Amino acid sequence: MKLDMYSTFASEYDEVIQDNIYNANLERPTLQSMLPTLVNLRVVDLGCGSGVYAQYLLAQGAAKVTCVDYAEEMIQLVARKAELAGVSNKVDAYAQDLSVGLPNEIDASADMVISPLMVHYLEDLNPLFADIHRILKIGGSFIFSTHHPFADFECSKSGNYFERELVQQEWDTVGKPVQVKFYRRSLTEITNALTQNGLVITQISEGEVDEKVKDMDSETYTYLSNNPNFIFIKCQKI
């Protein structure tokens, strides 16, 4: 789904997520704690945004990172950062709608696939999950995060937890109200899409907010310590 938040406001988004609460002090530390040793791995980052994960993966020793995002503006940020850091030879970045899967990626070519905070923008998870299974090497892992289904159920209009719903909200992430749309779905729908496409779930986390947030915003720290906001799932192709 093409959204202003990640196209018109790509640079603002990049700046905010460097050290904010939800991305820098909850989502990234939790997902990063679930990653295997990255040395020499070829990683594919789906919904890469401005490339904060690519920077981290390369710093941890990944050999090559392929970054894919719907927003051309995000891909330009990734390419510019790679050039400035002198690592353009280790980063491939291209724009594509991931709802159709990964037509440009070769079978059994990736050691690891990550997708932080992207899959809730897809109506049907199956085309992408089938292709993630196809492009992973045997033993390779897929690690992703998304909105926690219990947290999103608060915005259900139908009142039916098991019904997938398109939700429209206004977010203040970039310091001004921006409309976003995403899909709310049950945990069963997410896990079925993984297992029916051959991926074996090996770890689930509901996220752990960093202690630092206590000093940044004690109210939000208490809220995130008591309520799940994101869910993190690690799977393997066996």
Ligand SMILES: C[S@@+](CC[C@H](N)C(=O)[O-])C[C@H]1O[C@@H](n2cnc3c(N)ncnc32)[C@H](O)[C@@H]1O
């Ligand atoms: C919340 S941001 C996360 C960015 C990055 N993964 C991070 O953690 O910083 C979601 C990203 O998913 C991308 N996205 C949304 N729908 C997409 C789609 N259908 N295909 C590809 N990318 C998509 C957006 O453009 C945006 O960059």
